[in-house]
Amino acid sequence: MATDFSSIPIIDIGLLLAKADDPKMAEDPGVLEVVRNLDKACTEAGFFYVKNHGISNTLLKEVRDITRRFFELPYEEKTKIKMTQATGFRGYERIGENITQGVPDMHEAIDCYREVTKGMYGDLGKVMEGYNHWPQNPPKFKVLIEEYISLCTELARKIMRGIALALGGSPGEFEGHRAGDPFWVMRLIGYPGVTNVNGTDVLKNDIGCGAHTDYGLLTLLNQDDDINALQVRNLRGEWISAPPVPGSFVCNIGDMLKIYSNGLYESTLHRVINNSTKYRVSVVFFYETNFDTAVEPLDTQKTRINGNNKFERAVYGEHLVRKVLTNFVEE
Ligand SMILES: N=C(N)NCCCC[C@H](N)C(=O)O
Ligand SMILES: O=C(O)CCC(=O)C(=O)O
Ligand SMILES: [Fe+2]
Numbered sequence: 428m429a430t431d432f433s434s435i436p437i438i439d440i441g442l443l444l445a446k447a448d449d450p451k452m453a454e455d456p457g458v459l460e461v462v463r464n465l466d467k468a469c470t471e472a473g474f475f476y477v478k479n480h481g482i483s484n485t486l487l488k489e490v491r492d493i494t495r496r497f498f499e500l501p502y503e504e505k506t507k508i509k510m511t512q513a514t515g516f517r518g519y520e521r522i523g524e525n526i527t528q529g530v531p532d533m534h535e536a537i538d539c540y541r542e543v544t545k546g547m548y549g550d551l552g553k554v555m556e557g558y559n560h561w562p563q564n565p566p567k568f569k570v571l572i573e574e575y576i577s578l579c580t581e582l583a584r585k586i587m588r589g590i591a592l593a594l595g596g597s598p599g600e601f602e603g604h605r606a607g608d609p610f611w612v613m614r615l616i617g618y619p620g621v622t623n624v625n626g627t628d629v630l631k632n633d634i635g636c637g638a639h640t641d642y643g644l645l646t647l648l649n650q651d652d653d654i655n656a657l658q659v660r661n662l663r664g665e666w667i668s669a670p671p672v673p674g675s676f677v678c679n680i681g682d683m684l685k686i687y688s689n690g691l692y693e694s695t696l697h698r699v700i701n702n703s704t705k706y707r708v709s710v711v712f713f714y715e716t717n718f719d720t721a722v723e724p725l726d727t728q729k730t731r732i733n734g735n736n737k738f739e740r741a742v743y744g745e746h747l748v749r750k751v752l753t754n755f756v757e758e
Pocket of ligand 2: 614616636641648650656657697698699709711
């Protein structure tokens with residue numbers, strides 16, 4: 428359960444990554460130290476930074492820069508890869524097209540999802556059928572982002588092995604039928620800055636992204652180095668800043684991990700407000716379960732509260748489809 432945390436911890440995960448595929452990882456003191464830190468952060472805040480994660484700061488920056496260069500293009504160029512129902516909700520969405528709690532968000536984005544081929548998940552998957560649409564401009568966009576997606580997938584898988592231990596399970600708890608074929612989501616997002624009209628700041632971009640929780644297991648957020656815009660809500664209802672920590676990822680728990688942990692870990696509410704005059708970019712990778720897996724509390728977490736399930740089971744794909752179908756304004 429989230430607490431009255433007032434800041435978000437930074438966790439060095441180097442020792443976990445070094446042994447993450449070692450069959451004896453659960454006996455390694457370095458791994459166990461990281462696991463304790465993960466457990467504490469997930470229990471107290473549902474949010475943490477990771478450092479020593481093995482993805483270079485140069486690549487993190489390259490990914491943000493190419494995203495920024497795309498958003499700088501004229502609107503007509505950007506809508507060449509327009510997101511529609513027919514593209515399985517993949518592609519470019521303009522500022523104000525995404526809505527959160529009924530209010531248009533002041534961001535533009537390219538949304539990408541693991542490819543879903545025709546009939547792959549039957550009727551459940553129909554809405555998400557499609558492949559990703561990459562811009563021709565800037566050049567090398569697809570190659571760079573696909574490389575990044577594969578590194579993020581591997582990193583998230585390893586952090587989840589640590590979290591599996593934190594929940595009293597075996598390291599592979601989130602592999603196989605649970606998340607062995609992780610449905611990933613990637614959002615490349617741009618938040619316009621405050622514009623200055625006749626010496627007065629105009630808060631055009633009041634809410635960059637309204638308060639929400641993420642949908643799956645674990646989110647890896649790569650945000651601009653110089654703008655403080657992400658806020659996380661604690662139990663007391665205060666909004667706590669998650670300022671940039673250069674070279675790190677901000678990680679947070681999604682709705683499916685809340686269920687697996689039987690509520691021990693919270694999928695914490697967060698929002699984005701860009702009060703700076705600069706345009707802000709964030710690139711967000713969501714590591715999720717298998718699309719069609721039924722999610723329910725792990726046995727180790729059921730016994731924690733006398734064998735009872737605190738939460739209903741959910742099918743991740745149904746949860747995602749429900750969100751996607753209500754996330755966008757009607758054209
Ligand atoms: N795939 C994820 N998690 N996307 C997060 C987007 C949050 C905003 C969305 N309109 C909402 O209300 O959920
Ligand atoms: O841009 C950010 O800092 C956060 C974005 C976010 O929360 C999301 O896309 O789910
Ligand atoms: Fe989010």
